[in-house]
Amino acid sequence: MKPRAVLLDLDGTLVDHDGAAAAGLRGWLPALGLVATDEAIARWAAVQEPHLAAWRDGRITFAEQRRRRLRDYLGADGADAELDELFAGYVTHYESAWRAFDDAAGALAALAAAGVATAVLTNGTRGQQLRKLSRTGLADRAGPVFTVDDLGAAKPHAAAFHRACERWGHPPAAVLSVGDNHALDVLGARAAGLSAVHLDRYGRGPADEPHRIASLRDLPPLLGAARLT
Known part of the structure; x- marks a missing residue:
């Protein structure tokens, strides 16, 4: 058929998506006092995949995979609400680059x-x-x-x-x-x-x-x- x-x-x-993610990081990371190098952008993509896989398999929520990505990427270990607010800063820049x-x-x-x-x-x-x-x-x-x-x-x-x-x-x-x-x-x-x-x-x-x-x-x-x- x-x-x-x-x-x-x-x-x-x-x-x-990759272009928007890179633009999002270039807008977001400097606000955290970090430099959005090519290596930093590549590491964001590498860090996210295990947590996205866990979400795809239904083992964690969508919000939780975002928090775990931040913990791995930034070494951040705040409360859930703090991590959600931190990630929202990235999302703002990411969405503006669609x-x-x-x-x-x-x-x-x-x-x-x-x-x-x-x-x-x-x-x-x-x-x-x-x-x-x-x-x-x-x-x-x-x-x-x-x-x-x-x-x-x-x-x-x-x-x-x-x-x-x-x-x-x-x-x-x-x-x-x-x-x-x-x-x-x-x-x-x-x-x-x-x-x-x-x-x-x-x-x-x-x-x-x-x-x-x-x-x-x-x-x-x-x-x-x-x-x-």
Whole structure:
């Protein structure tokens, strides 16, 4: 079965999360008396992943993963309310830097013109992700939005994909998952019975991935091909 619907990731796929995070750190860290070096920005990304994984698995809350990130990154060990206020300073700068990738709107328009349904499956929280789509001008283009808050499961768990497809009204075998995170958006989707394409914007691989694109502009032509397994 050829894909007749495309389930898109949000951060790193439609919206430049890494760019916004870096800008957020450059605005936030100096207020704490710290220098936002390239190394400091890279360490933020490295520190967050174990705690995000724990949240995706349902072992901690979203707020708690933020607190744990701060404890690891800054060595901060205040009360929960203090850590939440501290993190809010970063979020303010991060949200002000949200930008859609320059290929996102055009790809969504091309898919819509071809009669291909689109939706978003994101591991972000619903409120923040809806604001992100709205501020970047993609809210009316992307289709339904499915989040962890809605589904009770996060990528790469099969339940996230199955519940999104069920609510969307498309069988998994008819849906193509597209995202920048190979483990979450590609391997997780395939394990759940969807087709998948890796959006590898920066050529980081894995090199043996057979279905890979460098831009969302490359996506609409793929839908005329055979099923992408």
